[in-house]
Amino acid sequence: MLSPTIRTTxxxxxxxxxxxxxxxxxxxxxxxxxxxxxxPAAQNTPPFALDDPQHIxxxxxxxxxxxxxxxxxxxxxxxxxxxxxxxxxxxxxxVFKVITMGRTGADVMPAWGNGFSAEKRWELVAYIMWxxxxxxx
Numbered sequence: 641m642l643s644p645t646i647r648t649t650x651x652x653x654x655x656x657x658x659x660x661x662x663x664x665x666x667x668x669x670x671x672x673x674x675x676x677x678x679x680p681a682a683q684n685t686p687p688f689a690l691d692d693p694q695h696i697x698x699x700x701x702x703x704x705x706x707x708x709x710x711x712x713x714x715x716x717x718x719x720x721x722x723x724x725x726x727x728x729x730x731x732x733x734x735v736f737k738v739i740t741m742g743r744t745g746a747d748v749m750p751a752w753g754n755g756f757s758a759e760k761r762w763e764l765v766a767y768i769m770w771x772x773x774x775x776x777x
Contacts, residue, residue: 683740683758690732690766698765702760711749715773721747724768726776735765 688695706712716724724730739761742751752761 650662664742668725671720683736683761684733686732686736686762686765687759688762690762692766695763695766696770697767698760699765699770702756702764703767705751707764716768723776724771725770725774726728730772732769732770735768739764755760 666703690696703712703716704714708716708719711720713719713721713723717723739756740751742753743749744768752764757766
């Protein structure tokens, strides 16, 4: 079990990376806090089929770089959160909304609406929805 001091240090390092863009996939682009890259109307529906392997792969890479380490675990196996594999209760629109707006309270998650373009957030959704169709481990 990690001491509270170590847990706080790890959390601050993760927050610092997220806020400075160290976890973003392109330095200087799509960094948390930067203006959103797409118009709000374009965000309501994915700009591609969510089962497109190319976009699922892009989402997988982005997820591994930004979401996996502390919060969601390797391949969405769960970390601080329930695993994504085998989840039949996930709705693509709701997943997009949570990625965009974040969450507060006990299951806090940073908002990525200003951090990633709508297309990149939809790629994350495509990957998460793909994971939900995989057998739970």
